Amino acid sequence: MVDIIESLKAGDKRAAARLITKAENNEKEAFEILKKLYDNTGNAYVIGITGPPGSGKSTLTDKLVKEIRKKYNKKVGIIAVDPTSPFTGGAILGDRIRMQDLSLDEGVFIRSMGTRGHLGGLSKATNYAVKVLDIIGMDYIFIETVGVGQSEVDIVKTADTTVLVMVPGLGDDIQAIKAGIMEIADIFAVNKADRGGTDRLVAEIEMMLDLNPENTPWKPPIVKTSAVSNKGVTELLDAIKTHKKFLKETDLLKTKRISNIETEILKIVKEELMSLITQKENHDKRKRLAVDVYHKKIDPFTAADCLIKIIKGG
């Protein structure tokens, strides 16, 4: 373990790749290592890229990262999440295809992850992967979410800046996406802006933002991009930097990160509790309790109390 820790501190990519795998596989060792290296985290700035399928998230990420590499020569990690099949447990992780130019860039690390049954647009281990990339010295970390539906809200709890990518002509998604998802955006990117319907989409987003004038000091900007022809990428990156500056100056970055950490702790606790509940011996007790409830010996509320007592006692 000492070796791995040293390798990671030295920025070894293979060690990082392996550690991410261990975290994905829920191996205890991974968490022991992360404990030891926790001091080395918190330096990277984390950017979430989310949006519906076909909105061009990967291509946009590719272009943003190239811009960062060219202009600022900062190191960038990319985590691309794709859905795991609920039937087979397998996954095709294909986001890399659109970033292959970056694969030989020494200052870039790309990792694809399957959701492995986790809902919310990320995988359970995405958070840990962020930490690993942070530890090996990545200055920016991009997370590309699954992008399949409307429940991609995990990203705000992981990223410092969240970019919501939308495209004109995907139908009435604005209406559909509105509930819950629009609020997560710190920045809107209207991609494929060389197409008809762009101005209408921008107007719709503006209207929505005006309708929800919660007293936030940050009004999400709307940036028109065309990732394929590399238009608007500089502007989008500038918007991200402006948001970063804003968060730092207002100290909101700290507030946000503390809140995210709180969520993370809660998650770990939940995980632990769930694993206690699903332990073999508890499993048997649970079964017995269920039988008792069925026979009306006790009610489900009392049964739950019993279970909690067992866990507490255990």
Added chain:
Amino acid sequence: MNKKIRVVIAKPGLDGHDRGAKVIARACRDAGMEVIYTGLRQTPEQIVETALQEDADVIGLSSLSGAHEHLFSRVCELLREKNAEDILVIGGGVIPEDDIPALEKAGVKKVFTPGTPTKEIIEYIKANVKK
């Protein structure tokens, strides 16, 4: 522990025939593996770097253009340079039987010729992947 086999399916070189690669990718997914598909026109350097970053257990190479000798061998060579020979390299495509010994010597663990059932490939991977 919920270990999943991670497979990089790659098309080295300029060959655009990806039917086989995609069928294998799907078959691996349906067998519960995580498949990283690289797309077309990958250099051996790109493929190896991808496999390292993705912590792949397996690299599956497919070529139908006759450039397999150069490309497959180069992938194995680069893996050795990076101390990553533990990654299982397998290959497929239009590969004459005569070429197989040289490829195996270069480090390709198994070459699957046309007509091989995907099940056989899946079983081979499952049996030979290093834990």
Added chain:
Amino acid sequence: MFDEEKLKHLRNAKHEWYEGLYKKVTQKYPERKDKFVTGSNMEVEPLYTPLDVKKTDYLEKIGFPGQYPFTRGVQPTMYRGRLWTMRQYAGFATAEESNKRYKYLLEQGQTGLSVAFDLPTQIGYDSDHPLAQGEVGKVGVAVDSLQDMEILFDGIPLDKVSTSMTINAPAAILLAMYIAVAEKQGISSDKLKGTIQNDILKEYIARGTYIFPPEPSMRIITNIFEFCSKHVPKWNTISISGYHIREAGATAVQEVAFTLADGIAYVEAAIKAGLDVDEFAPRLSFFFNAHNDLLEEVAKFRAARRLWARIMKERFKAQNKKSMMLRFHTQTGGSTLTAQQPDNNIVRVTLQALAAVLGGTQSLHTNSRDEALALPTEDSVRIALRTQQIIAYESGVAETVDPLAGSYYVEHLTDMIEQQAMEYIEKIDKLGGAPRAIEKGYIQQEIQDSAYNYQQEVESGERIIVGVNKFKIQETPPKDLLKVDPRVGELQTKKLKRLKESRDNVRLKQTLEALREAAKGQSNLMLPIIECVKSYATLGEICDVLREVFGEYKPSVSI
């Protein structure tokens, strides 16, 4: 087509036969399978009768050869007038070696040339490019500059042969070289006959040798249409290809549907560029696959012809009947060849070639038995050519026009394929046309689904492939496969070095800059490309200029 009263009798008689004799027999001796399907999974009934074609109006849907809707063929006499062009796709290693093979094939009675280029050439890289390593001369001949093209056609009079070139993204450049070689032979471009594949959409869908993004690619294609209509009038400016779509796993219906959808996109692009439909449409040609399900394939060709005629007439209001004719080249199905018991492939190729001829093809390439293993040897190529000659001269199928017309089954299948392909085309229209459907990955996804289904059917034994999942034997690996000299890459690199030292580099620079300016503007690119070629700019140099202006295509892949 049939008397209503007689149909009624027939319906009753068929019902009686089915409920009586057929059921009685099948109860006692069940059929081999619960469900019979074609090679493309269309369900097949035990029996077809006039009832299955009762709605088919003969004059309207079938008609006469050489007349709308061309179901029976594009020429009035078909093979009674002239046999199809026997055209074997060939080319490997250096221009010198390929030139020898062409001369051999012409001596053997082949009637047209078909040039295969290596992958670096197809993707616009010179032989000394790092990405070309290991690929030079492998799947075709390496052409780096006009010099190679001069060697390739040395001693072959270009006004006497028709030449088909399988080249897409850099088609304009190879055509320019061909024109320049002809000029050196003293032959003007209006005498040149041949085809460039020039079908970029199917590259995005299935074949993978793209360079530029769709928009500039479509511009180059319409530039070629325009240039050829004026200067190379006998040239087929595009070969809209279903071949590779089928190879990638599509069904027969999908092959027709996606190919014609691509065709529609080209016609639309040319009209949008200001060309008159009847000016360029007569030079559009098609390229299809032929698989093993003989009757389904015949029906496929007939359906494609009828459907295209209707699209050109009704959708694009073409007036010239040549604009409505779907003329096509066929190649037998490479993906149907097996590495196991390779001699069996001769039989497969025979069935496929027969389907193409019965389907009214204009030219035909028959694959060689060893192509699942390597490039074909000279022996194998000869057998493949002989297969065509036996069909032409011994089988008798070339003696009358469209001999399978009127078969209840074939006519029914023709109707079904046409109808299902039309449904696909309508769906693609709704998605915004073929380029948009490709961008969305719709077409690729449909093909991949078919490919995966097919593979599963083979593995479950539902679909039998002789020698692969049934009737297997222990085999010793075949010997004497053709191997390309690994030094081809070095040879070409040396040639390039010499060329770059000996040419007029000042003139070269001027022509490349002129091309760059033209590319940035709106004008036709053919003339500046011809100038570049004549100043011995390499293919890679020309493509690099265009890459800088147009950018490169990045695929969106979903599996």
